[in-house]
Amino acid sequence: MNVDLPVLAPSILAADFSRLGEQIDICMESGIQWIHCDIMDGHFVPNISYGPAIVSTVRDIAPDAFLDVHLMIENPDQYVEDFADAGADLISVHYEACPHLHSTIQNIRQNGCMTGVVINPATSVELLRPILPDVDLVLIMSVNPGFGGQAFIESSIKKVQQLYQIKQEEDLNFLIEIDGGIGPDNIEKLASAGTDVFVAGSSVFKASDIPARIDELTRKAQAGHALIG
Ligand code: DX5
Ligand code: ZN
Secondary structure, eight states: OOOOSSEEEEBGGGSOGGGHHHHHHHHHHTTOOEEEEEEEBSSSSSOBOOOHHHHHHHHHHOTTSEEEEEEEOSSGGGTHHHHHHHTOSEEEEEGGGOTTHHHHHHHHHHTTOEEEEEEOTTSOGGGGGGGGGGOSEEEEESSOTTOSSOOOOTTHHHHHHHHHHHHHHHTOOOEEEEESSOOTTTHHHHHHTTOOEEEESHHHHTSSSHHHHHHHHHHHHHHHHHTTO
């Protein structure tokens, strides 16, 4: 993957949907390369967000953005093709939602997308070992999925450290992403623990000055990432 690390991936879940185009444009003009799309079905998680039509709209608004699609849905295999057609570059599925995870990951790749696996706060990093060689990205949830604006769960830092250690030991190349409660107070520490990609919803879109917040988060992520080379 040709990507400049670390990556800040704003989640449009926290955007003002009446001004979605304008807010995505602000992100892109501020140097953002990834946009994070949160798909919720009201079953796997208690909330409903949006589907492929909005992902397709984001693709139209930002043709050059890398679209990072996070599926918080049951039966993700049923919808992989729809999200790939909508313009997803990478599709992540939850370990907890996939009884045949290896097959689902193959399905994502066959649809031309990069692959990601996600774990909830109560799921151990160790459970991912068998799938790690087959994924491009591992997403560690640092809140219980379903809603933006929740408090960061501190024990997630240890999970990033564990995953980073496994990645080094096994000489693997997947990216480590974190999602939930990320902001100026924790991003540097998470970067120094081995995180490559930072999802940020509220801390970007609820900021009074979005470009300034993007700049602040990016600089802090870079400072932390520099510590681990
Ligand atoms: C939570 C979603 C997150 C969410 C992050 O289920 O996966 O991507 O939008 O929002 P903040 O950054 O507000 O915690
Ligand atoms: Zn997400």
